[in-house]
Amino acid sequence: MSDRAEKLLTIRHHVSRTPHIVLDTEKCAACLLKPCLYFCPAGCFSLVDNELKFQYEGCLECGTCRVMCANNALKWDYPQGGYGVSVRLG
Amino acid sequence: MTNKFDVIVVGAGPAGSSAAIMAAKAGLKVLVIERGEYVGAKNMTGGMLMSQILNEVVPEFWKEAPLQRPVVSQRIMMTSGARSMMVDIGNQKFLEPPFNGFSVLRHELDAWMADKAREAGAIVVTGTVVDDVIREGNRIVGVKTRREDGDVYGDVVILADGVNSLLARKVGLKKPDKAHDIGLGVKELLALPAKTINERFGLTGNSGAAFMAIGDFARGIPGGGFIYTNKESISIGMVLQPRALIDQKVTADEVLERFKAVPEVARLIEGAKLIEYSGHLIPEGGYDSMSKLYADGIMVAGDAAGFVVNTGITLQGMNLAIASGKCAGEAAVKACRKQDFSVSSLSEYETLLSEGVALNAMKTHRRAPELMSSSRLFSEYPDMVNDLLEQIVTIGPGPQELAMKIAWREMKKIGWKNLIHDGLTGVKSL
Ligand SMILES: Cc1cc2nc3c(=O)[nH]c(=O)nc-3n(C[C@H](O)[C@H](O)[C@H](O)COP(=O)(O)OP(=O)(O)OC[C@H]3O[C@@H](n4cnc5c(N)ncnc54)[C@H](O)[C@@H]3O)c2cc1C
Ligand code: SF4
Ligand code: SF4
Numbered sequence: 282m283s284d285r286a287e288k289l290l291t292i293r294h295h296v297s298r299t300p301h302i303v304l305d306t307e308k309c310a311a312c313l314l315k316p317c318l319y320f321c322p323a324g325c326f327s328l329v330d331n332e333l334k335f336q337y338e339g340c341l342e343c344g345t346c347r348v349m350c351a352n353n354a355l356k357w358d359y360p361q362g363g364y365g366v367s368v369r370l371g
Numbered sequence: 372m373t374n375k376f377d378v379i380v381v382g383a384g385p386a387g388s389s390a391a392i393m394a395a396k397a398g399l400k401v402l403v404i405e406r407g408e409y410v411g412a413k414n415m416t417g418g419m420l421m422s423q424i425l426n427e428v429v430p431e432f433w434k435e436a437p438l439q440r441p442v443v444s445q446r447i448m449m450t451s452g453a454r455s456m457m458v459d460i461g462n463q464k465f466l467e468p469p470f471n472g473f474s475v476l477r478h479e480l481d482a483w484m485a486d487k488a489r490e491a492g493a494i495v496v497t498g499t500v501v502d503d504v505i506r507e508g509n510r511i512v513g514v515k516t517r518r519e520d521g522d523v524y525g526d527v528v529i530l531a532d533g534v535n536s537l538l539a540r541k542v543g544l545k546k547p548d549k550a551h552d553i554g555l556g557v558k559e560l561l562a563l564p565a566k567t568i569n570e571r572f573g574l575t576g577n578s579g580a581a582f583m584a585i586g587d588f589a590r591g592i593p594g595g596g597f598i599y600t601n602k603e604s605i606s607i608g609m610v611l612q613p614r615a616l617i618d619q620k621v622t623a624d625e626v627l628e629r630f631k632a633v634p635e636v637a638r639l640i641e642g643a644k645l646i647e648y649s650g651h652l653i654p655e656g657g658y659d660s661m662s663k664l665y666a667d668g669i670m671v672a673g674d675a676a677g678f679v680v681n682t683g684i685t686l687q688g689m690n691l692a693i694a695s696g697k698c699a700g701e702a703a704v705k706a707c708r709k710q711d712f713s714v715s716s717l718s719e720y721e722t723l724l725s726e727g728v729a730l731n732a733m734k735t736h737r738r739a740p741e742l743m744s745s746s747r748l749f750s751e752y753p754d755m756v757n758d759l760l761e762q763i764v765t766i767g768p769g770p771q772e773l774a775m776k777i778a779w780r781e782m783k784k785i786g787w788k789n790l791i792h793d794g795l796t797g798v799k800s801l
Pocket of ligand 1: 359381382383384385386387404405406407411413414415416417418419420421499500501502531532533534536537538555556557558608609610650651652653672673674675678679686687688689690691692
């Protein structure tokens with residue numbers, strides 16, 4: 282197992298059915314550098330067949346993409362109360 | 372639950388709970404609203420909590436608070452390739468009241484602080500997101516929660532909703548975000564038996580150590596590593612600039628692996644079991660990036676306002692959150708006594724802040740962000756120091772040189788202009 286997968290497995294999530302972050306896929310398609318591949322500490326952004334794929338389920342709600350998205354393509358909000366990441370130790 | 376309060380606090384981190392404790396202790400009707408499933412669910416830290424301010428909010432908190440270890444040894448490590456040097460600032464006095472600081476884990480600490488607010492009479496609700504404020508003209512008179520019939524009214528709203536504070540941005544108190552104003556923190560908690568921790572870190576009993584590390588393990592990415600000893604685990608992590616991650620096409624968790632692979636570090640954590648990974652932003656922009664602290668009916672405290680000082684050697688956030696939360700709570704009490712919630716009445720918040728530690732710390736370390744964004748701090752300086760020490764301790768076949776002469780030559784490599792610039796910034800920011 283990769284280091285990253287091992288890390289991500291230790292995080293507890295209470296996944297809401299409604300995504301709290303929504304991407305404008307057209308803007309992502311036009312985004313050349315795709316910095317989100319590097320700045321997201323949970324690997325929520327990946328490239329599949331050259332297309333950006335976003336999985337909100339593993340999100341740590343850190344907010345890095347809220348600030349760093351290169352193309353203003355994100356609607357960023359908190360998940361519904363009680364949902365999302367739940368740190369056990371912190 | 373009636374829906375009119377004297378004070379509504381958004382966020383049950385250290386800032387919010389401190390504000391609630393102060394306001395509730397004075398007899399005000401206080402509501403704290405937290406979005407996490409439980410208090411602490413969204414929070415992580417390095418971390419070492421400096422004890423002075425919490426002692427003012429909860430006197431002798433160490434008798435009851437869930438703390439990990441009193442930190443008696445603060446170590447600063449500089450690595451460069453295979454070489455490393457470490458300074459150990461130890462003080463056994465820090466093992467006794469009033470202590471200096473403790474390693475902490477946030478779930479237990481935050482839960483305890485929220486309980487102190489409850490004990491003082493505050494109501495703390497969890498699992499509830501505040502989506503917006505309610506306005507009457509220019510004045511803020513309450514908050515909208517993401518629940519049915521979720522409007523709640525309060526004479527004063529205190530935003531203690533952390534670094535991403537969507538509310539301070541909505542209300543227009545926060546300046547627009549800038550990439551260099553945020554640091555991305557990633558951390559792992561690694562389980563190790565207390566005995567092993569003590570052996571490896573040279574500790575006895577329940578005493579603790581804190582490490583701040585800078586060096587080329589991050590390969591030129593400005594940012595530092597930290598290690599804190601807990602009772603039976605180690606907190607290890609890094610604070611990095613997202614901009615640099617993008618430039619170097621590397622992720623934060625990969626850079627953390629590089630830090631963990633530094634031989635001195637690897638030795639400390641060998642065989643330890645990963646029990647939790649986490650990530651969080653830090654507002655690192657310093658005094659010049661701070662939000663406006665108050666307006667009609669509203670105050671902002673803690674990370675939400677930007678109360679963090681990171682000098683690379685020390686990171687202060689929780690203590691400043693507590694200090695600013697305390698002032699906001701006290702200002703709310705004064706405003707309620709006068710029944711005046713206007714911006715001029717709430718300017719008392721700033722007065723209290725100026726008399727206390729929080730705003731002073733921000734002003735004192737005003738230049739720290741500039742120093743922290745210099746890649747020289749994280750690569751060339753550790754390199755220079757280690758080159759220097761290596762030459763001093765290595766006896767080679769060639770002619771021997773005086774240490775001072777070696778030092779001059781090493782410093783020349785960085786260039787006098789840079790040295791003087793960073794030196795001045797450093798002196799002004801430490
Ligand atoms: C990696 C790392 C290492 C650090 N190391 C240290 C250290 O060693 N020492 C130190 O003193 N500081 C350290 N800090 C900084 C410190 O953790 C923060 O400054 C501190 O936690 C800020 O406290 P706060 O109460 O302002 O905000 P937070 O602790 O972030 O609390 C905000 C609360 O508000 C809630 N919330 C947010 N929005 C809403 C909403 N809309 N509705 C309802 N609830 C909401 C959140 O769930 C959260 O509980 C570190 C930070 C990081 C990331
Ligand atoms: S940085 Fe923003 S716009 Fe670019 S690919 Fe990522 S999410 Fe899309
Ligand atoms: S908030 Fe943080 S963890 Fe979540 S998707 Fe954005 S960068 Fe990744």
